[in-house]
Amino acid sequence: MMLRKLSRELIILCILLTSCNKSSTTSSSTDTNNNGGSTSTYNDLFVPPAITGTNFNLTLDKSTKQFNSGAVTATYGYNGNSFWGPTLIMNQGDDVKINVTNNLSDQTTVHWHGFHIPAIMDGGPHQIIEAGATWSPNFKIKNNAGTYWYHPHLHLKTYEQLAKGAGGFIIIKDPIESALSLPRTYGTDDIPLVLTSRRFNNDNSFNISGAYGDYLLANGTLNAQVSLPKQYVRLRILNAEIERGYDLGLSDNRSFNIIGNDGGLLNAPITATRVKMMPGERVEILVNLGNDALGSTLDLKAYNSGQKFGFPGGEPATSGEFGSLLNNKDFTVLHIKIGASTNNAITTLPSKLANNTYWTNADVTNSRTINITGGQAGSAFTFDNNTYGFTNINQTINLNAVEKWTIVNNNVFGHSFHVHDVQFKIIARSSGAVGEHESGWKDTVYVPLGETVTVIAKFDDFADPINPFMYHCHFSNHEDGGMMGQFLVK
Numbered sequence: 001m002m003l004r005k006l007s008r009e010l011i012i013l014c015i016l017l018t019s020c021n022k023s024s025t026t027s028s029s030t031d032t033n034n035n036g037g038s039t040s041t042y043n044d045l046f047v048p049p050a051i052t053g054t055n056f057n058l059t060l061d062k063s064t065k066q067f068n069s070g071a072v073t074a075t076y077g078y079n080g081n082s083f084w085g086p087t088l089i090m091n092q093g094d095d096v097k098i099n100v101t102n103n104l105s106d107q108t109t110v111h112w113h114g115f116h117i118p119a120i121m122d123g124g125p126h127q128i129i130e131a132g133a134t135w136s137p138n139f140k141i142k143n144n145a146g147t148y149w150y151h152p153h154l155h156l157k158t159y160e161q162l163a164k165g166a167g168g169f170i171i172i173k174d175p176i177e178s179a180l181s182l183p184r185t186y187g188t189d190d191i192p193l194v195l196t197s198r199r200f201n202n203d204n205s206f207n208i209s210g211a212y213g214d215y216l217l218a219n220g221t222l223n224a225q226v227s228l229p230k231q232y233v234r235l236r237i238l239n240a241e242i243e244r245g246y247d248l249g250l251s252d253n254r255s256f257n258i259i260g261n262d263g264g265l266l267n268a269p270i271t272a273t274r275v276k277m278m279p280g281e282r283v284e285i286l287v288n289l290g291n292d293a294l295g296s297t298l299d300l301k302a303y304n305s306g307q308k309f310g311f312p313g314g315e316p317a318t319s320g321e322f323g324s325l326l327n328n329k330d331f332t333v334l335h336i337k338i339g340a341s342t343n344n345a346i347t348t349l350p351s352k353l354a355n356n357t358y359w360t361n362a363d364v365t366n367s368r369t370i371n372i373t374g375g376q377a378g379s380a381f382t383f384d385n386n387t388y389g390f391t392n393i394n395q396t397i398n399l400n401a402v403e404k405w406t407i408v409n410n411n412v413f414g415h416s417f418h419v420h421d422v423q424f425k426i427i428a429r430s431s432g433a434v435g436e437h438e439s440g441w442k443d444t445v446y447v448p449l450g451e452t453v454t455v456i457a458k459f460d461d462f463a464d465p466i467n468p469f470m471y472h473c474h475f476s477n478h479e480d481g482g483m484m485g486q487f488l489v490k
């Protein structure tokens with residue numbers, strides 16, 4: 001115990017000194033990065049390979065990655081990647097089949113986060129893939145064009161498997177999005193960016209305990225940099241943290257344009273200088289680099305200092321269960337270098353995007369309230385005082401119901417609330433207005449401490465009297481701890 005405490009202090013000392021910063025062996029340039037207050041060497045951002053089509057093969061396996069000098073880190077990755085997995089690109093209306101092979105020595109599942117598909121295809125805790133087995137779900141893509149993702153959802157193991165690197169992006173395309181003049185050259189002006197953080201043990205293994213990591217990983221890359229063309233670029237950002245929230249902005253405080261969130265495009269771009277993202281949430285932004293000088297640099301940063309209590313990662317501690325070297329700090333997420341523009345550069349912003357018609361109170365056929373409970377004196381968080389039960393049905397919903405869910409957080413901390421099966425509309429926050437960044441279709445919503453959030457969704461298409469869908473906190477430590485419920489649609 002003494003040794004453990006001492007090593008934490010040594011790590012903090014290392015951060016204060018520039019001589020032993022965490023940098024990987026694949027460096028390409030040196031700049032000043034305020035991540036943890038150290039001078040860092042940047043590493044080229046890993047962009048996951050993309051797979052397009054209607055038949056996909058995913059294989060989850062153990063891997064290793066060289067994050068730090070010395071020993072490699074034991075990780076998980078799909079399809080031979082050392083951390084994370086390929087980006088699956090699908091078209092709305094397609095019938096897709098995915099063969100998921102589990103090469104771990106443990107069970108897993110794969111959940112298609114944000115998808116409107118039958119419960120038995122959803123990849124929740126019940127669709128277990130045994131070690132060595134292959135699971136082959138098939139479903140029609142009914143979602144709108146947008147940024148979705150896949151990740152393990154095995155109860156009690158979601159945190160561990162996600163933390164080791166199991167996850168991947170899914171990009172859905174549709175005719176509405178395709179008709180717009182938007183950046184969409186994958187890896188060039190259309191960049192997937194998954195944010196998370198990890199803590200390393202002295203032997204460079206991941207420390208899979210506690211709520212927060214100490215070092216930011218962008219697409220699994222420490223101190224990531226990317227060269228982006230001098231034009232409008234699109235960042236598809238996913239918060240895949242265990243628990244940390246992000247309040248993102250650009251280092252020169254320039255505005256950017258939010259064009260989409262969890263369920264696809266907004267009706268029109270929104271101009272912002274900051275966007276808050278909680279675990280599970282996605283946002284698509286356009287950044288205009290057209291006026292930047294070639295070779296100049298810009299940082300995407302998390303402005304996480306001084307957040308209201310209950311914002312995950314705002315705690316002051318630098319170590320321990322709720323501590324982190326990144327807590328309550330502003331830190332760099334991605335270092336951007338401005339490169340030459342491309343031939344097909346997007347240089348203007350569309351004034352209109354989608355034509356979504358959202359649910360309102362007038363559409364609602366049933367209402368229910370979900371209270372966030374537990375968490376006192378170290379007890380687990382729960383919904384309505386019920387710890388998750390594998391065979392419990394917490395809510396039963398009529399097929400085609402338009403439901404208003406009121407999520408009440410008179411608890412001790414903020415949470416990230418995710419519902420499977422549906423995309424919902426956030427209609428009210430008790431603290432005031434619904435954020436513009438969350439004004440489109442959503443499947444995950446931040447419920448700050450002391451706040452009540454109201455959402456409306458229609459539960460159509462997929463009735464099943466046996467197989468439930470999940471609703472849960474998307475902090476995977478809270479989810480594993482029992483902050484999850486099950487609903488049937490029938």
Ligand SMILES: [Cu+2]
Pocket residue numbers: 381414415416473474475478479483
């Ligand atoms: Cu939670």
